Amino acid sequence: MSDDVTIVLLLPEVLGTYGDAGNASVLAARLRWRGIPARVHTVGWTDAVPADGDVYVLGGGEDAAQVLAADRLRDSIGLHSALARGAPTLAVCAGLQVLGTAFTIADGTRIAGLGALDVETRPGGGPRRIGDVVADPLVDGLDGPLEGFENHGGITELGPDAAPLARLRDPARGPAAGGNGTGDRLEGAVSAGGIIATYLHGPVLARNPALADLLLARAVGELPPLTLPDGVPPTTAQRLLGGRRSRHELRTGARRRAGA
Amino acid sequence: MISGGPTRLPPRARAAVAVARLVGGAARRAGRHGSVIGGRVATMLDRRVLARLAAGRTVVLVTGTNGKTTTTSMIARVLGGAGRRVATNHLGANMPDGITTALLDALSNHEGAPVAVMEVDESYLDVVAAATDPAVVVLLNFSRDQLDRVGEVRTVARRVGEVVAAHPRARVVAFADDVLCAGAGLRAADPVWVSSPSLWTGDAGVCPRCDGAVTHAGVRWACSSCGLARPDGDWTLVEQDTAGTVHGPGGSATALDLQLPGHANRLNAAFALAVGIELGVDPAVAAARLRDLEQVGGRYRTVTRPGGTTRLLLAKNPAGWAQVLDLLDEGPPRPVVVAVNSREADGRDVSWLWDVPFERLARHPLVAAGDRAGDLSVRLAYAGIGHRLADDPVAATRDTLGAVDLVGNYTAFHDATRALT
Structure with missing residues (x-):
């Protein structure tokens, strides 16, 4: 791999719904605008996952695609090695569920995730949660609110080794609506390692530059000003x-x- | 072959039709909901009115994510020309009420119309097919569109496949190069395949039959798990620059020579030829009828204004944009005004802008407009494309000398069409 900062975009063929591949473009552009050479390394279906990437990005996907992605990534030595060293990682929607311990799909089958993030997801049963949301971050390094477009049905429970990313502001759609679906308006999850996971599309980094910069600062240290x-x-x-x-x-x- | 004609309506349906005409006529004179209200009223009075109106006609249903309106218009032309002996919903009202209204209109204008060509919203194909017993079902393509409203595209395509399986008497004409479309078409015993290299493979990663991984090599695709593969085309579009020839069974070749621009329209025309020939129209006659078509519901229409011309283009999802980008590549780089809204009919989520390779517009002077101009501008900035912002897309075209293209998504396009009438 070259000296460029490498943004690894994982399996956009199956985890590429909702424009989430844009998160990788945003990260690379924000580095280049700071004079730091950067590139997006796209890992296609038959490619190996590099272990030495600087930031890893997983997007959303439909149910069948998500099962394929989990099967494909579960035994990836490169990805496990990167996650074990705490590489900064953004996982959106299906990506969040795939990195978790397990998820249950509509027909009741429980699928093992990668176990890198202490969350488990089960079907919500009710209507999908769809719409624009605003959330106040619960992690250090983010000041202003996060915004994005959520569109998902599962309920994600956080285990003791995961913390919520944010709390939704708008309770208007009912107590169970929005975010992780656990009734407490919690949104997303972060690991003690480098994973930031969310249900927000938009893509989330295009709508929240501060979140993009948080991931980048974790990867390359203090960020120079942006031109x-x-x-x-x-x-x-x-x-x-x-x-x-x-x-x-x-x-x-x-x-x-x-x-x- | 086209045969028979509409059957005589029973008394209840005749009463429903009479009332619906009165209400529909009044609504149309008032300029409101004219394309659906007649059908809605008639259906309230007689739930089976759509089936009764369709009875005895040769019905062609056209569905898919992109190109429904244009292809429907082309097929109607090939089968005799709109307004002569073909009933069609050329206003783009493609849900059951709109289709019923179009058949009511056919009853008023030319009672004998033996053929009905109707575009159908993907989500309503089951209802409309059950009522109309179609002779032909055309499946154009399936790709992501309004995920917040329509739902996931694989689910949409699977339901369409179930409709195909439930209507074994219908001749299915489907696109072989689109994985989801082929999956749905293969539910028919003997589908007719239309083929041409596809420009959008974004929703083609997962097998529609077994959920395995689909791999692509050139224009070929195959499932690595169950072996499902791209069917061979019966009708293949071959392009040289902007000229298209449709090659059919037995070595036939029909030159298109369309006035409508772009690859997408040449492919739509290949579908229209295939359907026309399936229903007994001579290929040369069909091609001649397609040649006259200049615009479809304002799409591709060029409006003259002081200082230049404005061409109106519709692109409402990534696959549609892939086609429009291809069209914009033909000829010199004109200024482009892009207008994006996110109203109910557009879908509220504009994440799809990130699945459009706007980088390809680098050579064009560019204006971002519409309700979501700000989000579009962010997308363009990350694409490294210089541009300016404008509040009103039509006003922005007036600020530009020479030929300019205005590309809008659904409501943005229709607003511009109205403003330029």
Whole structure:
């Protein structure tokens, strides 16, 4: 592998629904915009998973695809080795369930996950949880709220070795609606190692630049300021840079472009 | 072959039709819901009215994710031309009420129309097929579209396969290169396969028969588990630049020479030829009828405005965008205004923008517009594509000199179509 920071995108053929492959593009772009060479290494169905990637990304998928992904990744030496050393990993929706200890599909079959994240998922039975949500983070390193689009049916219980990522703000759709489906509005899960898992699509990193930067900082250390390319409208630049800290970065970037 | 004609309606249905016409006519004069209200009223008065209206007609049903409206319009033309002897729902109202309304209209305008060509929303194919006993069912393609509203595409395709299996008398014409579409088509005993290299394989990773992994090599695909593989095409579209020829059984070859642009329309035309020939139309006659088609419900329409022209294009999901990007590659790089909404009819979730390779628009001056212009702009920024934002897509086209393309998803496209009428 080259000196580029490598974002490993796992099995987008089967874990690529809902545009989640975009999370890998976002991570690579945010490194490049900081002058750090980066590339997306896509692991296709017949490719081996590299053990020395810098960030790992898993997306959502439909039921049958998720079972295939679990079968394919369960014995991957490369992925297990990366997860064991705590490599920063983003797992969305089906990706979250695959990294868990087990998940039960609609016909009642219980499928073993990779066991890297202490969560187990069972069918919700009720209507799918579908819609835009806002959630307050419960982990260090994130200040502002997270947002995204959830679209899933399972109920995910966290074990003692996992902590929730965030808590949904909007209880309007009923106490059992939203997030992990456990009735307490908890959203997603994080491991003591490097896994950040969520049900949020959007893709989640496109809508939450601070979450992208948290993963990147874990991979490469403190992040230099970010300089956006030309041709980005100012309101969009604001969104790409995120909150307060980022407005400072925007000025820094502008000065840098001006040769200051 | 086309035979017979509509059967005489029983008294209850005749009463339902009479009332529905009154209400439908009033709604149309008021400019509201004209394409569905007649059918809704008639169905309230006689639950079996769709079946009664369809009885005795040769019914062709067209379903799939993309290209339904255009292909339906093409097939109607090939089978005799809309307004002559073919009933069709060319307003795009493709749920049961809309289809019933279209058959009511046919009753008023030309009672004898022996043929009905109807596009059907994938989710309603079971209801409509049960009522209309179709002679032909056309399966165009299945890909992700409005996951928040329609649901997962594999489920949609599986249900379509069940409808195919439940109607053994229907001739199924299906797309061989689309894995999910082929899976549904194979539920028929003797399907007719249309073939052409597919541009979108995003939902083609899992076998529709056994849930095994599907591998792709060039245009071929096969399941590594159960051996399900791409069927050989009976009708194959062969393209050279922007010219298309459809090769059929026995070495026949029919040149298309369409006015409608792009690969997607040449493929739609291959379906229309296959269906027409299946129902006894001469290939040369069918091709000549397709040549006259310039626009379909405003799609591909070019509007002249001060300082230039605006071409209207519809793209509402990643597979549709793959086709539009292909079309935009034909010819010099024109400015493009992209308008994205997320209203009820569009689906609320715009994650799909990340499955569209907007990187391919790098050579085009670009404007992001629509209700979700901000999300589109973020997507374009990450694609490294310079662009500007605009509130109103139609106004943005007016700011541009020369020929410009306006690409909208469902409601954005229809808003623009209305504004440019």
